Amino acid sequence: MMNNYYQTQESVQEYIRLAKDVNGRSLIEKLSNVLPLNSKILEIGSGPGLDWRILNESYQITGSDNSDQFLKHLKAENPTGEFLDLDAKTLKTNQKFDGIYSNKVLHHLKDDALSESINRQHAILNSKGIICHSFWKGEGSEIFKGLFVNYHTKVALEQLFRPHFEILLLETYKEFEEGDSFLLIGKKK
Numbered sequence: 001m002m003n004n005y006y007q008t009q010e011s012v013q014e015y016i017r018l019a020k021d022v023n024g025r026s027l028i029e030k031l032s033n034v035l036p037l038n039s040k041i042l043e044i045g046s047g048p049g050l051d052w053r054i055l056n057e058s059y060q061i062t063g064s065d066n067s068d069q070f071l072k073h074l075k076a077e078n079p080t081g082e083f084l085d086l087d088a089k090t091l092k093t094n095q096k097f098d099g100i101y102s103n104k105v106l107h108h109l110k111d112d113a114l115s116e117s118i119n120r121q122h123a124i125l126n127s128k129g130i131i132c133h134s135f136w137k138g139e140g141s142e143i144f145k146g147l148f149v150n151y152h153t154k155v156a157l158e159q160l161f162r163p164h165f166e167i168l169l170l171e172t173y174k175e176f177e178e179g180d181s182f183l184l185i186g187k188k189k
């Protein structure tokens with residue numbers, strides 16, 4: 001997969017600057033309706049760490065990313081935080097979690113890699129564990145700034161997640177334009 005944009009120091013610094021006001025507080029509020037405070041949660045693709053900081057207010061949070069540059073940034077900014085070098089597809093960890101969160105990360109996976117990720121998420125969640133992920137709404141895929149971007153419909157997301165998760169919430173929201181994104185919250189079957 002081409003994803004140099006998230007790997008070089010220059011582009012990572014650019015992304016951190018551009019994304020400084022984009023965070024998932026409203027998504028995390030919805031998550032907190034179903035995942036008790038203080039639960040142990042894994043964030044996939046913590047990137048600049050904006051959502052990590054919000055999650056850290058209420059949960060025992062472990063951050064992660066597959067980019068060395070973002071991991072370096074996350075550790076420097078949050079010296080007491082725990083951060084793992086994890087790929088969203090394989091999630092190679094022996095730890096177990098009560099919840100798994102990502103905000104605009106899993107759209108970088110092709111459908112078969114997303115299926116593998118969903119299997120691994122199921123495996124590393126405790127019984128009745130909760131997932132909370134956002135996606136871009138649409139069809140097909142494209143390469144944007146050298147990054148693979150996969151778009152999803154409601155039906156496609158249901159088909160991917162339903163075998164392993166009871167879908168508690170699947171609704172559109174506005175990231176930049178009305179209805180351009182989906183929030184999915186599910187419970188481990």
Ligand SMILES: C[S@@+](CC[C@H](N)C(=O)[O-])C[C@H]1O[C@@H](n2cnc3c(N)ncnc32)[C@H](O)[C@@H]1O
Nearest residue numbers: 006045047048049050051066067087088103108
């Ligand atoms: C849009 S940013 C996430 C921003 C984050 N939610 C925040 O609050 O700042 C996407 C992140 O996903 C990471 N990423 C992309 N593909 C990944 C993969 N296959 N495994 C793990 N992380 C990945 C990138 O390195 C980047 O840090």
